Amino acid sequence: MGIDVESVMRGSRRALLRRRLIGGGGALASIVVIVAAVVLVVSMVSAGGDDVGPGDHSKDKSRLDPNSTYTWENEDNGKANKVTTAYSRALWAYLTEHFPGVKAFVQNESGHMVPVASRQAEHVFLMRTTENLYKGVDDTELMEHPDKYKPIATRTVLDMFENYGKGGDAHWSTCCGTLVKFPGAKHKNGFEIQVMPRGSYTKRTHDALDLASCNGSSIGQERTTCHAEDATGPHGEDVQNITKTAKDDVDGTLHTFAYSTVMYRKDGSAVLISLSSDTDPGANAERALSFKDMIGVASALPKGDITS
Structure with missing residues (x-):
């Protein structure tokens, strides 16, 4: 039986992204989360297949078991449209204007990381x-046995994909996040942007649905802690x-492996931007972007329904 090289590359590429960026963002953080009981929010599909309408909290019926663990897993099934293209162009227009010389790094067919300093939106984009x-x-069990388990809820988001190998189409792209070197930075850092639709998350509930929380989470044998500080966006956004x-887990040293900003937009959607260590939670992430910088990036993205 012949080897499906494309499938192998996609699988190894996705594993690399998950390993190097785990904990950096929502899709990357397919970490196990021990959560408090909370309403499973709107705009999701429950285990019974009921489509719960956005913004209607009276239909919140599915609840998370406080004694269970929960994991988010991205299907890596990216689809582009006019909305996602507008997001990608706006993102790179802002980054190249405000951070001249910014470079994305993508993996080629040989497995080497190569810099992309121009036309970045064709190589790293939102879908x-x-x-x-x-x-x-x-998440490890899900990767090894993807067909064995059924999700209890589903949501549609925008996430960052990158082309690799031959490039040019969705078959040769993979989620989630990329490596970026910002001007003045000493190292490449994991970088991811997600856009969550209204009703697909909670705020300040400290559980698997809270975009700002990793309360009680674990990555391997390492315990993670999230410290969130409230701020205000340029137009009064939360x-x-x-x-x-x-x-x-070896020497007990505390590492700051990721920085994230969540902007809750006034239309009910949310933007999650994450900057993380290039390796794993055992290394410190470089402060290549300040929180003010990340708020600026979030503010530059378009508005509008991402689910249509």
């Missing part, structure tokens, strides 16, 4: 994709700036 919430299973730390 619509599906995230599934699983109960009682961790903002949370998050510092993520993990204690090394």
Whole structure:
């Protein structure tokens, strides 16, 4: 039987992204989360297949079990449209204007990371994709046995994809996040942007649906902690700036492995921007962007329904 090289590359590429960026953002953080009981929010599909309408909290019926673990897993099924193209162009127009010389790094067919200093939106871009919430299973088990488990909820988000290999179409792109070197930075850093539709998340509930929380989460044998500080966006938006730390399971050293900003936009959607260590939670992330910088990036993105 012949080897499907494309499938192998997609699988290894996705594993690399998950390994190097885990904890950096929502889709990347398919970390196991021990949560408090909370309403499973609107704009999701429940385990019974009921489509719960956006913004209607009276239909919140599915609840998370406080004694169970939950994992978000991205299906890596990106689809582009006019909305996602507008987001990608706006993102790179802002980054290249405000951070001249910014470079994205993508993996080529040989597995080497190569810089992209121009036309970045053709190589690193946002697409619509599906995230599934699983109960009682961790991300490693999901990767090894993807057909064994059924999600209890599903949401459509925008996430960051990158072309690799031949490039040029969705078959040769993968989620989630990329490596970026910002001007003045010493190192490449993991970088991801997600856009969540209205009703697909909660705020300040400290559980698997809270974009600013990793309360009670674990990555391998390392314990992670999220410290969130409230801030305000340029147009009065509710903002949370998050510092993520993990204690090394070998020497106990505390590492700040990721910084994130969540902007809750006035149309009910949310933008999550994450900057993380290039390796894993055992290394410190470089402050290549300040929280003010990340708020600026979030503010530059278009508005409008991302689910249509």
